[in-house]
Amino acid sequence: EDQVTQSPEALRLQEGESSSLNCSYTVSGLRGLFWYRQDPGKGPEFLFTLYSAGEEKEKERLKATLTKKESFLHITAPKPEDSATYLCAVQAPIQGAQKLVFGQGTRLTINP
Amino acid sequence: DVKVTQSSRYLVKRTGEKVFLECVQDMDHENMFWYRQDPGLGLRLIYFSYDVKMKEKGDIPEGYSVSREKKERFSLILESASTNQTSMYLCASSDWNQPQHFGDGTRLSIL
Numbered sequence: 001e002d003q004v005t006q007s008p009e010a011l012r013l014q015e016g017e018s019s020s021l022n023c024s025y026t027v028s029g030l031r032g033l034f035w036y037r038q039d040p041g042k043g044p045e046f047l048f049t050l051y052s053a054g055e056e057k058e059k060e061r062l063k064a065t066l067t068k069k070e071s072f073l074h075i076t077a078p079k080p081e082d083s084a085t086y087l088c089a090v091q092a093p094i095q096g097a098q099k100l101v102f103g104q105g106t107r108l109t110i111n112p
Numbered sequence: 113d114v115k116v117t118q119s120s121r122y123l124v125k126r127t128g129e130k131v132f133l134e135c136v137q138d139m140d141h142e143n144m145f146w147y148r149q150d151p152g153l154g155l156r157l158i159y160f161s162y163d164v165k166m167k168e169k170g171d172i173p174e175g176y177s178v179s180r181e182k183k184e185r186f187s188l189i190l191e192s193a194s195t196n197q198t199s200m201y202l203c204a205s206s207d208w209n210q211p212q213h214f215g216d217g218t219r220l221s222i223l
Contacts, residue, residue, distance in 0.1 A: 034211055043202050043214030102155040
C-alpha cells in the first residue's frame with residue numbers, strides 16, 4: 001500500500017533558524033513527489049515536483065531534495081511569513097489518471 | 113495562473129439533505145479531483161474524473177457521487193448528508209502528469 005509519513009507533526013522555529021522537514025514514502029513505482037504549502041482556511045498551494053533520486057529544487061528560502069526513500073524540505077533563514085502547514089504527496093498511477101497520496105503535514109511556525 | 117473555484121467557502125446543512133458542492137477550473141485540464149481533509153487523517157481522495165462524463169472512485173467514495181457534464185465543472189453530491197460528512201472539501205485539477213492545483217475549499221457542517 002502506498003504510504004507517506006511526515007515528521008515532525010509540528011515545528012516551531014525562531015526567525016532565521018534553519019531546519020528541515022522530512023517526508024518518508026513507500027510507493028509502488030514513484031511517478032513524482034510533490035510539496036505543497038497550505039495556509040489556514042486555504043487550499044494547498046503547489047511548491048515543487050521531484051521525479052528522481054538526487055534531484056533538487058529551490059524557491060526562495062526553500063529547497064526540496066529526494067532520495068529513494070524520503071524527501072527533505074530545507075528551510076534556510078525562515079521568516080514569519082513562511083509559517084504554514086507543509087504537505088508532501090507521492091503520485092501513483094490509477095486508472096486513467098494519477099493519484100496523489102498525501103502525508104498528514106508538518107505545521108511550521110516561525111516566531112519573530 | 114491556474115484558477116480552481118469552489119462555489120461556497122462555508123456551508124451548513126441538515127442531516128438527510130442532498131448537498132451539492134461545485135467546482136470550476138479555467139485551465140482546460142483533463143483531470144479533476146475531490147478530496148476531503150480532516151484533522152489527523154490528512155487529504156483523502158473521494159472521486160476523480162479524467163474526462164467529461166467519466167468518473168472513478170477514490171479511496172472513500174461511500175455516501176458520495178459526482179457529475180462531470182462539462183470539462184471545466186466537477187460536482188460532488190452528498191446523496192443523504194450525515195454528520196460524519198462534516199469536513200473540509202477540496203477540489204483540484206491537473207493535466208496528465210502535472211501538479212494538481214487546488215481550490216480554497218468548502219467547509220461543510222452537517223447538523
